[in-house]
Amino acid sequence: MPMTNRPSFAELEPGANFIARHIGPDPADTAEMLRSLGSSSLEDFINHVVPEPIRTKRPLELKKPMPERTALSYLRKMADRNDVFVSMIGMGYYGTVTPKVILRNILENPGWYTAYTPYQAEVSQGRLEALLNFQQMVVDMTGLDIANASLLDEGTAAAEAMAMARRVAKSSAQAFFVDRDTHPQTIGVITTRAKAFGYEIIVGDPAKDLKPESVFAALLSYPGSSGEVRDWRAVIAKLHGSGALAIMATDLLALALLTPPGELGADIAIGSAQRFGVPMGYGGPHAAFFATKDDFKRAMPGRVIGVSVDSEGHRALRMALQTREQHIRREKATSNICTAQVLLAVVASMFAVYNGPTGIRKMAERTHRMAEIFAAAVTAFGYEVTTKSFFDTLTLHVPGRAHALWARAKEQRINLRFVDADHLGLSFDQSVRRQELERLLTVFKTDAMERVSIDVIDRGVKDVIPEPLRRTSSFLTHPVFSMYHSETEMLRYLRHLQVKDIALDQAMIPLGSCTMKLNATTEMIPVTWRSFSMLHPFAPLEQAQGYMQLFEELEEMLAEITGFDAVSLQPNAGSQGEYAGLLAIRGYHQSRGEAHRDVCLIPVSAHGTNPASAVMAGMKVVVVACDAHGNVDVDDLRARASEHAANLAALMITYPSTHGVFEVAVKDICAIVHAHGGQVYLDGANLNAQVGLVRPAELGADVCHMNLHKTFCIPHGGGGPGMGPIGVKAHLAPFLPGHSVVTGVNPAAGRDQSQGAVSAAPWGSASVLPISWTYIAMMGGEGLRKATIMAILNANYMARRLDPHFPVLYKGPGGFVAHECIIDLRWLKERTGLSVEDVAKRLVDYGFHAPTMSFPVADTLMIEPTESESKRELDRFCDAMIEIRREIAEVEEGRADRLDNVLKNAPHTHRLLLGDWKHPYTKEKAYFPLKGYSNDKYWPPVGRVDNVFGDRNLVCTCPPMANYMEAAE
Template identity: 60%
Template structure:
């Protein structure tokens, strides 16, 4: 033991926050990894990997990296600039109470928010069950047969429903009717979607302006944006007589009291589940729903969870029908939807489980009663309240007093909705308290107490709901918090997310979502702001968005950004709309040809067809590069009509192609624009800027490169950056500037998750972001080097390097050992890993992207697992292992496999504890290999009968 006089200060340096929070390998580990690859320094490897012709000249410089405390203080200071009033604006967004058990154990739980899309169903059974609960909830409440899980927002869902109606309608008409009582943002998105496709949108009163002969479909709002609750049964019947499709945009909570769309004959119902426990968050993220009649289920966009069986015949869930259809059908895909709002759909489904049918009905009744009380007080003051019957929304004609009343309401701490020049809209919700009603009465000049009026109902008697809903036992479980917590925990334990292990998916960038970045999203100053509040109440949001925009411009070399697209695919769509608008403004609307390499993401051609472009595929060479001879020939052939090209950089094959500038120059020479897909931006930040390379527009996957978590398949954000000449044509929004061309329901998309990306760039700084990119490339090259000899890396640069991902070829194993890429993927589950991207962009291969967040130990664990799998295949090749009964063919192995007699020609230990698997903390797959064919042949997309659920507590 030392005495005080012997104590000496060390030279220990403070923790390097920027370089160690997000960057997995330590400096000494990086040195060891570089030796394996064959370099003496990280910069030497980067110089050998990223072409000098595209390297940015100046380093990123937006100040030093902040510590976590400094960044959170900056976020708190910014959040406090938002004014937190009670918003009764409605228009599809409502106050809701997130049960704390759901907030803490789902929204704030990395076991839920770091999961990937459930493409590997065996390790996604928890979230798949939650999603099938969601689908069941939607089907029951809408009275329709099949629901997806889910879409981006209500307005996007309405636009998708219109496109679906056009596909399935028997009418030859090219017009679509929109109820004037639809929410304004819904009308705007429908108009945006229809115009490039040549469809006419008719907006009007459906009872006086709709002629079913003239349209292929129609959409009605229920209840209407101004509060009307109307029966559409007769109109729907008339539409069906002409072969047209009927769509209803329905408020999910109102359907606990009102006749559901399916009972009116609707073919499709859409809406938002936001008010089921998901904060408004200045516009998102929220899960939208779509439900359809059974006959239309195979035409429905988005993801559909179905029930199948595993290899033992036990029930197992999986994605059905549309799984990654964009990559299969490409420009013929029914939609470019790639991101679903899974995390939010899970929250909404748990809200229904938490409250049950009686609880939801009670909430709806209370909301309605409060609306009636408010109406009575306003009527006593002499105002005319419309409509006569309503659910939660009323409209009041106040004449020239509109401005005075709106200002008085704000002074009372309440936002009301301005409608035209003389009317005010008021929508009540679950959070509305008696004091709020009294404040509204004071704003209108009254001084009433809540007890001055009797409770009453003003629902239309002929539209009251009589059918049952949410009858499945899961919605009747004992809702004690202990049971809810355990149910949510049981589901999360069935899944494999980033909080357990690396998810090495190529082109998906499953990187760390730091806890400090996640904290602000549930602060009320961010989560409880209505998207249509006056601008002076969202100054904090505006400050954050402006600063993040500027930083993204610095990172990309673009001049302007739109934060509106709320997914990567929506970003593609918005970028192509911007290019199209640019050509139209220059009198070159005939430019409609889009060149897309065959290796591009499947959403690229799907997005192009959505804006009315003609897709011309461009060949790829054997090494994965764009075939420049074919590209040049196609560009010249279509020069007169060339609109744009879509490329991914680094390439989809994980290589920095040397010809990228030539591609950009060629397109510009022929009058086109360059869309550079930003999915692989994780390999470019701080090293190269798309805007400098020659690109005109890109989307960025903030839910990947900039740390917004994937959430099991969403939320996402896909803002687009453009050069200055395209800036005037960026998407507008009905609520902010009156421009058309909205691509999401809210002006800034899923704004409440932007604090994640903003805090990420603040805490990393320019140097930290650049180092992260370098290490992402290091980690990918380290894996490629370690697997060399066991597997062939398909695509490399001239120097033998890959970018941030590499594709390894497992096809030879199919010939030599009968081992498929599926077998490798399922065996990795036994090792405790999510498989890399399977069979894309090359069938039968694995695309691996480790990201910068993974430590050397985790990379080595993965490599050991992959090398052991190769040895198991070699045992089959050598005849030491049976060709059909072996660990690879039987993977994944479950605890149930260990029960009873063991009759397999390999040991239990080899089955369950292969190299890479943890002994103590092993992840056990809850099901054996899922039978995909059975699931599609026997399509069941709602909760199956379950005997294991607890008896109803009611």
């Protein structure tokens, strides 16, 4: 007789396996959680949580879920459509060789790439030390006093430098001068930023066209995009004489041989650290650097890592100064940058640690020598090298022959830079080998290797760098750059740093608003494939057809998920997505003759980057109140919209709300704004609660940014990389970002409609986009929808468990929350003398990264579990919080000392075990507070970090050697 209940062959196919692996709770646990919430099924549950009027009526029309092997096979075929040539295009992007010990143990290691931004310093000491090394590296190479922990890309760094210079310069001028020998993509980003700020941009030759008294600052390129190295001392002196600042765009490897900007008198130095071991990746992600004088340290944008002490008096690192400036200053913030490129900055810093000063100088000398040999050879062939003083880049005058020579180079699988019909440019780098130099020479003379000898030329060339511009000062002298040159030592150093931190490989990271979900291994594998990682962003498009297919398919996926008509992948962070979206709105109003519309309504609960982005886009912020339940106060919104109807440009709203609630009135809110002539910008920070259930465009939003590093599985990387593409309705599509170097980035834009570039690369951080494509492909429409429901279920299960112990502050109809919840600890200080920070630090003893602290409401914790966490892990966290509540009760009831207790003294380090135990509670209570969880104890490397000491005694470079000895023990 046939067996009953046998699954069909189709059901045995592995397509849905990944969905179950991505989603944490199994069916039995799901059923138990549903019962605890009084629901009979997932559909019954979601009907109670997500208001019916906002739910989409159309299911996601995506392909069926791909099995993991199928997805990788499909993506491999896509990648094979990219054709990787030897890139000599230059323009700020260079071939590099990532040491395999760094590739495997950082770039491909979830212990590094799944970590979060180091706001909780005690569980971030490894990343913080790596970033401090990065700052030291930048300070040494540039000769300036202080550096930040990286910015998004070189173009953004230049634009941030311009904005900072306007704030601190003594000059009252409103014009900014840009050296015409600057990378064109950098000029493009600067021009976009300046337009919104109302600055005039003057592009010219600083030696001839610059009038110092008419500008507040000037950007000088050193070396220039053409390769020319010029001495800017006289120009800098004139700028300073007029109260203007000197900014230098420079190259870290070149500075191993060139006099550093600080010694030339520069006030700010910016550039990219890409060639320090970070693959080109068709444009990113890469870590930009930013250094300045000590006088301007408190005006510097981005994150700064500083040295402080912990509660035991030991060295401890932390983010210093404007840690989250946007959240404090909001519309008065000077930048909307709330992220960095941490993972890539770590790679670059470890590249310097591994190679050391000798290795870096040798690399620079080899690159420079290769350029000198080539210049001597082609000069002998009768060509004119117009670049007289250079490091690695040359410009050739080849009258009428540029295209033919460019094409011949392509036949040799070498990409040169086509400047114009009479000029070619080319750049050498660390990855170019002798045989490729020989192949290049045959482009200019078919029998080149019979005519010249590289070794003979090498013996005869003289250094083309002028004596006054040759570096004489030392660099990378700190011992950290000399201790780890063997692979054994480097491997152990990387592990030593990694185990200091909590990443997703250790425990859940329950951060509200940040969506710390699974970054699956299959999704991560393609990132370091050669066909994706080694392509120059300005390579001919026929060599990037795999990327073109990836972009097209991902844009279609995101458009289907969100309901928008067009998508731009260019913004390389959520903050840049906000900025690009608001620029699109401004461009739309201007095209209709309504340039006066410049008022942006923003709820008081909004993420701090919202008002900062609005101001950067040239808008005026008007705050809208929220009601007692955390919802936008519709009456106040209506009043503000009416009051500013003549000038209303936009509303920025987060959905579900920052308070973790599905607002029923969201469609009414959008309608009110539209009725008064405004556009609706929806912040996609909480898109993980919408996918498959709600489409932002159907709510009434005109534009929305999508945090691919949240909802779509690009890992946080310890604080970057991120991606923030935007979706727009058709009427805004012509105003999406364009690009000055690569056309076709925004096919919908008319000649004068594109808002220009917001990122240096045309498709942002392209090399991490395969992660999101793979996630969507392996989940399919139903898988994505289930992930959203499970994220909401997990949040509600935790909220229900915690509510009797820590009241949930905001709830929607029926007492449900969205994908996150806020627990209320505002009562804590008055009743016990304890603080929300004490709870956050005590969680470290339990092995957890704390939830988001005091945002959006002071003295609260915002918890988001995501769909990837199992019920066992959810319970472990809830058990920890419930036990902490018992510890609070001991203080509240007088059974524990108000000053000497497990919360005030948290976290407890291993060092305390070595001396006399002086506390009134036991060691077991301090270190192993939960029974049954002692096998995988996380040992915090430092005690409570003293933030005040760190800011009062600001040190942002590597401390003395003695502090590093513990790494070798």
